[in-house]
Amino acid sequence: MADFRTLDDAAVKGRRVLVRVDLNVPMKDGRVTDATRIDRILPTLRELAASGARIGILAHFGRPKGEPVPEMSLRPVVGPLAERLGVPVAFADDCIGDEAEAAMAALGDGQAVLLENTRFHKGEERNDPDFVARLAKLGEIYVNDAFSCAHRAHASSEGLAHRLPAYAGRNMEAELKALGNALERPERPLTAIVGGAKVSTKLALLGNLVTRVDNLIIGGGMANTFLHAQGIKVGASLCEPDLADTAREILAKADKAGCRIVLPTDAIVAREFAANAAHRAVSIDAVADDDMILDVGPESVMAVNTLLEVSKTLVWNGPLGAFETPPFEAGTVAVADHAANLCADGRLLAVGGGGDTVAALAMANAADRFTYVSTAGGAFLEWIEGRELPGVKALSTTVC
Numbered sequence: 001m002a003d004f005r006t007l008d009d010a011a012v013k014g015r016r017v018l019v020r021v022d023l024n025v026p027m028k029d030g031r032v033t034d035a036t037r038i039d040r041i042l043p044t045l046r047e048l049a050a051s052g053a054r055i056g057i058l059a060h061f062g063r064p065k066g067e068p069v070p071e072m073s074l075r076p077v078v079g080p081l082a083e084r085l086g087v088p089v090a091f092a093d094d095c096i097g098d099e100a101e102a103a104m105a106a107l108g109d110g111q112a113v114l115l116e117n118t119r120f121h122k123g124e125e126r127n128d129p130d131f132v133a134r135l136a137k138l139g140e141i142y143v144n145d146a147f148s149c150a151h152r153a154h155a156s157s158e159g160l161a162h163r164l165p166a167y168a169g170r171n172m173e174a175e176l177k178a179l180g181n182a183l184e185r186p187e188r189p190l191t192a193i194v195g196g197a198k199v200s201t202k203l204a205l206l207g208n209l210v211t212r213v214d215n216l217i218i219g220g221g222m223a224n225t226f227l228h229a230q231g232i233k234v235g236a237s238l239c240e241p242d243l244a245d246t247a248r249e250i251l252a253k254a255d256k257a258g259c260r261i262v263l264p265t266d267a268i269v270a271r272e273f274a275a276n277a278a279h280r281a282v283s284i285d286a287v288a289d290d291d292m293i294l295d296v297g298p299e300s301v302m303a304v305n306t307l308l309e310v311s312k313t314l315v316w317n318g319p320l321g322a323f324e325t326p327p328f329e330a331g332t333v334a335v336a337d338h339a340a341n342l343c344a345d346g347r348l349l350a351v352g353g354g355g356d357t358v359a360a361l362a363m364a365n366a367a368d369r370f371t372y373v374s375t376a377g378g379a380f381l382e383w384i385e386g387r388e389l390p391g392v393k394a395l396s397t398t399v400c
């Protein structure tokens, strides 16, 4: 584990502490649908509040690309956060500038303010030194509790650690410890399931993953680009044709590395992406031009579950279908339940991670039966690949 300072080493009473957390929580119609990421940061926030810190909470939501996008405001998260924390949390409409500075100045010991989405500024993702300086002006101490954002070298997740005395929060510590314990020397066969919708940012990661795992099951929106790359028609499904070459390279690399790739052989398709839309199961080579693949089909579920029976370790990021919209949760739920049963029987060590993956595991009542559930998705995948995560590295190299 990285050698970093923790809250045990920080003297925070009466001091302005900037805490980077991950509030990129699953949301539907402006309501938080899974609060796992909120629950995991409570120990840090409670400890800081009890120690008399004046807490400025930094977080992002969605991918607004450096512009204020009202639908990606963090305001709807204030209520659930305050409720779970058990104390009021103020809100500032900007994370830098006069409003943010005034909000921080107004805090008493033990009080907290949530600052608006850091990604509303281009400087966040660019890790722009001027933007980092404007954030740093708000605090005297920096705590990074967002393991799930540690793969991003952004201003609030990396840059700040070089500007302020930096510490790991309790969630950051706990995630690194739990993942290390579960997966440092995984028993084989090691199987990974990667699904979900963040195709452009996660597909490239699979090139390394295939050299580390014995089996890679690809589902969700991620599978469609691979199917397309193999000349299979995916109709109106989520697909990134520009990444077809990358997908083919990954398949070739997997072949060379002896990693078995499992793609869906059938799918649940619909012509409308809506709850209870008319849908049907089709063979993967029978997807029509106006069909959307929204879940894996029953034959694919059976193949995945059979492979899990002969696996010793499972790592899973990304749901196998659009699980928030019934009935397209069926594939994800069936596989999650089977993995959880194998895990409960001691036949499989199963670790799942990711904002929506956690919600999907909870929907399947599988989360409690998994060995460990991480809040991290992309960061989890990069950690499994053995990459150094910039947000973690910055904590261990800080000079103050």
Ligand SMILES: Nc1ncnc2c1ncn2[C@@H]1O[C@H](COP(=O)(O)OP(=O)(O)OP(=O)(O)O)[C@@H](O)[C@H]1O
Binding pocket: 195, 196, 197, 198, 199, 219, 220, 221, 222, 238, 293, 294, 295, 317, 318, 319, 320, 321, 322, 323, 324, 353, 354, 355, 356, 357, 358, 375, 376, 377, 378, 379
């Ligand atoms: N076939 C599909 N078509 C469209 N969307 C899909 C499909 N399969 C899965 N999804 C969507 O993928 C989303 C989750 O993907 P994502 O990659 O963000 O996973 P995650 O667990 O949240 O990981 P991270 O924490 O990195 O975001 C869900 O909203 C789900 O509806």
Ligand SMILES: O=C(O)[C@H](O)COP(=O)(O)O
Binding pocket: 022, 024, 062, 063, 148, 149, 152, 198, 201, 354, 355, 376, 377, 378, 379
């Ligand atoms: O959901 C996540 O995995 C983290 O919040 C990071 O989000 P990002 O993939 O948009 O950087």
